[in-house]
Amino acid sequence: MNNSNQDVIKSNSQLLQKEMISRNYDRITSGQFKVSSTFVPGNLNELLMCFDIANNLPEINAIQNAMRKKSGDFITEAERSGHSEDVCTYVKADIGMMEKGNIAPNGKPFPDPDMLLLSYTGCFTFLKWFELLREQYKCPTVMLHVPYAADGKVTKNMRDYIVTQLKEEVIPTMEKISGIKFDIDRLREYLRKSAQAENDLVWMLEQSKHKPSPIDCYFGGVYYMGPIFTAFRGTDEAIVYYKLLREEIQQRIDLGLCAQTPEGDMSEEKYRLVVEGPPNWTSFREFWKMFYEMGAVVVASSYTKVGGVYDYDNFRHDPDHPLESLADYCLGVYTNRNLPTRVDMLARNVKEYEADGLLINSIKSCNSFSAGQLVMMREIEKLTGKPGAFIETDLVDPRYFSAANVKNRLESYFQMIDQKRRAGGSATVAV
Template sequence: MAEKRYKKLKTAAELQRLMQWHYTRIRLPRLGRPLAWVTSGAPVEILRAMGVIAVYPENYGALCGARREAVSLCEAAEAQGYSPDLCSYARTSLGSVFQSERAPMGGLPQPDLLIACNNICGTVIKWYEAVAAHYEVPLFILDTPFIHGAFEPHALAYVVAQLEAMIRFVERTTGRRLSMKRLERTVRLANETVQLWSEIRALCKARPSPLNAPDLFVNMAPIVVLRGTEGAVRFYRHLKAEVEMRVKNGIGAIPKEKYRLLWDNIAIWHHLYRFYNYFVDYDACFVVDTYTGGWSQEIPEGQSELMEGIATAYATVFLNQSLEYRSHLMERLIREYDVDGFVMHCNRSCKPYSLGQYAIRRRITEGTGVPGLIIESDMCDARAFAAEAVKTRIQAFMETLAERK
């Protein structure tokens, strides 16, 4: 029944092959190439240009969540004394480190070095410190100051200096040198990936929308994990072609689109299709979200210093910016995608993303007249998901939207 409400993309098999290849490749003999665990907001272009293989514990966490194997790993971390209030990506990752026999694919391959960038949250610092202590490998923390208003020149200079320190750190720990030529090529590839992803998201302005939130969430994996690779570019070209065909032929992601919604925060991985299908039952499609737009920053090329471009792109991700910035962003998306209502996932795991949602919600409704619903859950920890309570809220919200139509 759930499958019927979900229109599978033809590129789904290609996506699966691509991600499977990634998770296989990182386990193959690497011929001396070092392997780094990196946060989702780390400047991976630099690592790729230096021949460092990057793996993403956050993506691995999402994968465990979607396979409903995250809770047992969270429990393994909790048994070591980590609080259940800690981010479930961190707990899933630490659990897979402590008890790899419980972990899907036996966990991630052991890292040679760690790169954590705090542009997404402060949890990554302590999480990566714990991983560094466990494996006894070096850790670099790339510090991007929080942007309250504008991204000031002194902040830019600071982040550039951080990037230079990171390059020195990688050179020192791996013995590899950064070639600017290779970096330029990687940045070009990354920008191409980002551009394609932005274009795919923009295609959802069509009525009916060719994609629903679960499509965006499933298809975001390469933009995070394989950004700056040929494989990702190829995949997104194919995905874009398919989505364009859907738009051209008036094919929507759901059987009947009556309501257009915006999603805020990370997906509820353990109930991905089931959860969004509650909305499909009311003919509601999530045509846009804030999360998968987090990887749509191109690195300015050509005119300015490349390092300044990288610093700007990574320091200005929306999670590193003020509530004001975030509410403006959402208001803009509501107008551009012609949205009837928005749903905010108050994600127990993700404090920086979830704090302030009540203020943002009030502000958006005042500014646009569009109502919003807040759902409490967690991205990976299914124990924080109360199906009946969630359904009741969705029903009440959809009834209020119906009264407005």
């Protein structure tokens, strides 16, 4: 049952984040700043800040519209104007929003962007998405091509290619648009602040190793990762946010609380899951409720790595190597890593977080995540001895969320876990 009419219990960090997001939309729509549109994975927020350019993220706008139940109409509008039913619904939600007035969540119209920063990182659709937007806005568009880490490692050639693009293409474009000369020391300062917030972010991610987990690292995780993956990495606000979040989580651990949900704390933690794939946004609350009502908490998820990966190989932005560090951040994005690395990452999560298994939420819109997930699931089952399960939804298209189907599959999955436990097969191996 959808409980969207009920009061939602929010922590102080959530309230703070809400204010931050609201302020960013006010900044974007104020008309006082140059505005760049760019993507979440590997986004270059610190670099944009060096030029006082406001950071507008169309993926986040699509999510906001989905959670406000507006994306369905936007998608229909885009399909009516010739966009295929088969393609990414983020793109169609964005284009449909443009066609219906381009109104930001604060009720003010989005300004046309001054630049499109096409950070082509981990997703082919990005390339086409901004070609489509460029047709509309006819504004400067700068490509940052991030090679795919196909062999599970970053090569010098990849890093050099990105750094050269930053120096020769991206930074000169930003200088031209903003009229501000690039100051590498300013960038270093922002990166120093990024690293500080990132330390607290990683601490947060690791707290779900506790039993019970004080946080949900998928549904709750999308809130926790918000500031670092959007327009706040490199700011003092992000440092304050993650410090506050850390204090809240520590308090939960001290009190032995289960994960926080929109309806309060979970009373019992029965199942611990690792989740692969983005969530569904159109029925986010209903989707989450299915989990916590059955006592399931997500202790790790790949989606909390969608903007960048910090915990797997200990990446932090490095002020001593600013451009190289930005390059490594882009290269390390979860979907920019090859399937064997993604398998290793998730299998380690299952073991280290003592999960009962892996659940894949396969997203129709997102081939970058979805293509290959069935093979990944079988591999991770093999590596961990834990059962996997597969559900299918979409990002922001309400037509592809079937609550009954998802619930049935989840119930079957939890029964399977119970059976394995009874058979003695679910004893987790602490690593």
